[in-house]
Amino acid sequence: xxxxxxLLTIKWMIRDTFRQSLSSRLFWVLLGMSFICIVFxxxxxxxxxxxxxxxxxxxxxxxxxxxxxxxxxxxxxxxxEGVDILGSKLYLGFGLFQIAQGRDRxxxxxxxxxxxxxxxxDTAGIFLVLxxxxxxxxxxxxxxxxxxxxxxxVPRWSLLVGKYFGVVAFVLVQVTFFVVGTWLALGVKTxxxxxxxxxxxxxxxxxxxxxxxxxxxxxxxxxxxxxxxxGSLLFWVICWGLNFGRHAIEVHELPGLSPAGKTMxxxxxxxxxxxxxxxxxxxxxxxxxGFAPGVKEFExxxxxxxxxxxxxxxxxxxxxxVMLAIAARELETTDY
Amino acid sequence: MAPVAVFENVGxxxxxxxxxxxxxxxxxxxxxxxxxxxxxxxxxxxxxGKTTLVKLLLSLSRPSEGTITRLGKPVRDKSTLARIGYxxxxxxFPRYLxxxxxxxxxxxxxxxxTDTLRxxxxxxxxxxxxxxxxxxxISQFSKGMVQRLGLAQAxxxxxxxxxxxxxxxxxxLLGRKLLRDVIAQQKARGATVILVSHVLSEIEQLCDRVAxxxxxxxxxxxxxxxxxxxxxxxxxxxxxQVLQPMYERAAS
Numbered sequence: 001x002x003x004x005x006x007l008l009t010i011k012w013m014i015r016d017t018f019r020q021s022l023s024s025r026l027f028w029v030l031l032g033m034s035f036i037c038i039v040f041x042x043x044x045x046x047x048x049x050x051x052x053x054x055x056x057x058x059x060x061x062x063x064x065x066x067x068x069x070x071x072x073x074x075x076x077x078x079x080x081e082g083v084d085i086l087g088s089k090l091y092l093g094f095g096l097f098q099i100a101q102g103r104d105r106x107x108x109x110x111x112x113x114x115x116x117x118x119x120x121x122d123t124a125g126i127f128l129v130l131x132x133x134x135x136x137x138x139x140x141x142x143x144x145x146x147x148x149x150x151x152x153x154v155p156r157w158s159l160l161v162g163k164y165f166g167v168v169a170f171v172l173v174q175v176t177f178f179v180v181g182t183w184l185a186l187g188v189k190t191x192x193x194x195x196x197x198x199x200x201x202x203x204x205x206x207x208x209x210x211x212x213x214x215x216x217x218x219x220x221x222x223x224x225x226x227x228x229x230x231g232s233l234l235f236w237v238i239c240w241g242l243n244f245g246r247h248a249i250e251v252h253e254l255p256g257l258s259p260a261g262k263t264m265x266x267x268x269x270x271x272x273x274x275x276x277x278x279x280x281x282x283x284x285x286x287x288x289x290g291f292a293p294g295v296k297e298f299e300x301x302x303x304x305x306x307x308x309x310x311x312x313x314x315x316x317x318x319x320x321x322v323m324l325a326i327a328a329r330e331l332e333t334t335d336y
Numbered sequence: 337m338a339p340v341a342v343f344e345n346v347g348x349x350x351x352x353x354x355x356x357x358x359x360x361x362x363x364x365x366x367x368x369x370x371x372x373x374x375x376x377x378x379x380x381x382x383x384x385g386k387t388t389l390v391k392l393l394l395s396l397s398r399p400s401e402g403t404i405t406r407l408g409k410p411v412r413d414k415s416t417l418a419r420i421g422y423x424x425x426x427x428x429f430p431r432y433l434x435x436x437x438x439x440x441x442x443x444x445x446x447x448x449x450t451d452t453l454r455x456x457x458x459x460x461x462x463x464x465x466x467x468x469x470x471x472x473x474i475s476q477f478s479k480g481m482v483q484r485l486g487l488a489q490a491x492x493x494x495x496x497x498x499x500x501x502x503x504x505x506x507x508x509l510l511g512r513k514l515l516r517d518v519i520a521q522q523k524a525r526g527a528t529v530i531l532v533s534h535v536l537s538e539i540e541q542l543c544d545r546v547a548x549x550x551x552x553x554x555x556x557x558x559x560x561x562x563x564x565x566x567x568x569x570x571x572x573x574x575x576x577q578v579l580q581p582m583y584e585r586a587a588s
Binding site: 002005008012015016019020022023024142144145147148149150152153154155333335 | 414
């Protein structure tokens with residue numbers, strides 16, 4: 001294997017894929033969607049306490065606005081008794097909507113950031129990007145497109161790996177634009193610049209890269225965009241189900257499950273990518289507990305010390321590497 | 337001079353179906369030596385196996401049986417591809433690239449050094465008549481312009497062996513003249529050209545030697561003057577008259 005030639009090819013393929021994405025509508029559609037989110041963040045403002053008392057040593061000045069007692073007794077009654085209602089007011093849509101928060105200013109912004117990264121980007125975003133990028137590889141692998149490149153003195157696998165990393169790089173740029181854009185917009189409007197949010201950039205790109213490796217294998221096998229779209233989405237859903245099912249069974253200790261069934265589930269869990277765990281990794285990396293409703297089973301598993309985030313991520317990355325290796329091997333032996 | 341390509345008892349079976357038991361025998365028992373420094377024509381009716389032979393020579397497909405040597409080395413050694421130029425019959429280049437970008441990209445993957453590549457791209461774009469369109473995306477090119485660009489990319493590495501698979505497809509009168517000039521130039525500088533074409537006039541005019549492929553087998557291989565001689569009378573006859581009975585026999 002001639003490594004410098006392979007690296008040169010990968011560099012050119014990444015460059016070409018990026019050039020391809022720049023010329024496609026997809027680039028602008030994704031940029032436009034990120035832009036809408038940035039404008040949404042620019043429409044946000046927070047009014048109220050900068051910092052709520054957090055530890056027992058802090059002087060208690062009142063009740064948090066979302067404390068159940070505030071709901072029970074009513075705000076006016078509490079204020080009449082001389083007790084302050086603590087928290088902030090979150091304004092959305094340039095003041096059109098107002099939400100009372102039992103959080104201070106910093107936490108109100110983090111609440112929005114966690115929803116942006118966890119729900120908008122990590123679920124809806126990955127779902128859409130998987131669909132929209134599914135056509136890149138089948139188009140490239142079309143015999144009329146790739147034949148001349150295959151007749152070049154470069155390893156075939158490097159063409160595929162370069163294209164794969166090109167698509168991942170494109171998604172990384174989009175994710176960076178989205179996260180940094182919303183982070184800056186929220187920072188400009190609220191004065192809160194929480195750098196923890198930036199951790200979402202690598203985590204989201206890795207999540208996409210893991211599932212795109214499966215799409216790459218489907219592309220080499222079938223050269224069909226339709227198969228790549230539906231195959232990778234179905235696979236994503238199956239992986240979600242297995243991931244959640246395994247944790248649920250681990251926590252609830254299902255009585256009817258045979259040891260063989262449990263072993264199969266364990267093997268599937270550790271072999272396949274784990275989108276639920278990746279979501280959970282993002283959740284913990286952003287210290288999101290208390291900001292978004294967690295999945296009960298996942299929470300319990302974590303509490304019992306049975307969730308191993310590093311190992312889970314490593315296993316998912318291993319899956320991606322194996323998928324890419326199989327796809328590259330398949331391309332090496334395919335007759336054109 | 338050593339031949340540029342040697343096929344020894346080469347067969348190719350394309351398996352189809354789930355178990356791969358059925359399929360198509362594209363070529364079978366091919367023995368062929370392509371001498372260096374000549375224009376070699378591959379002739380034959382549709383689906384005769386000409387393109388399969390080209391694909392096997394370029395390592396695009398692997399032979400099911402037999403051995404192939406390319407520029408003195410087995411075809412599995414991909415390094416020899418750096419000395420080959422290839423023009424595909426129905427090339428779809430990335431439509432978002434400009435002519436210059438494409439030649440830069442493909443030239444780099446042909447391992448042409450950057451400092452050599454830049455001036456060569458300029459020269460080739462001039463030669464194929466695309467110099468004034470160099471910054472336009474390929475999506476705005478006509479079929480003939482794409483073919484010209486395909487020819488330019490095949491010449492980027494000043495190949496020792498130039499393989500042209502149905503190169504006249506989509507080319508106008510001037511484009512065909514350009515192609516003839518390029519083939520003549522390549523031969524003059526000592527390169528070998530393999531020409532796969534259905535345009536008999538061009539084969540007749542340009543090729544020094546031809547192989548006729550029918551039903552996956554090389555049924556005749558000959559120097560052009562010998563081929564164009566009536567075996568009974570010794571008088572010259574047109575190529576069409578030579579090939580027609582062969583094609584008809586194959587069809588029946």
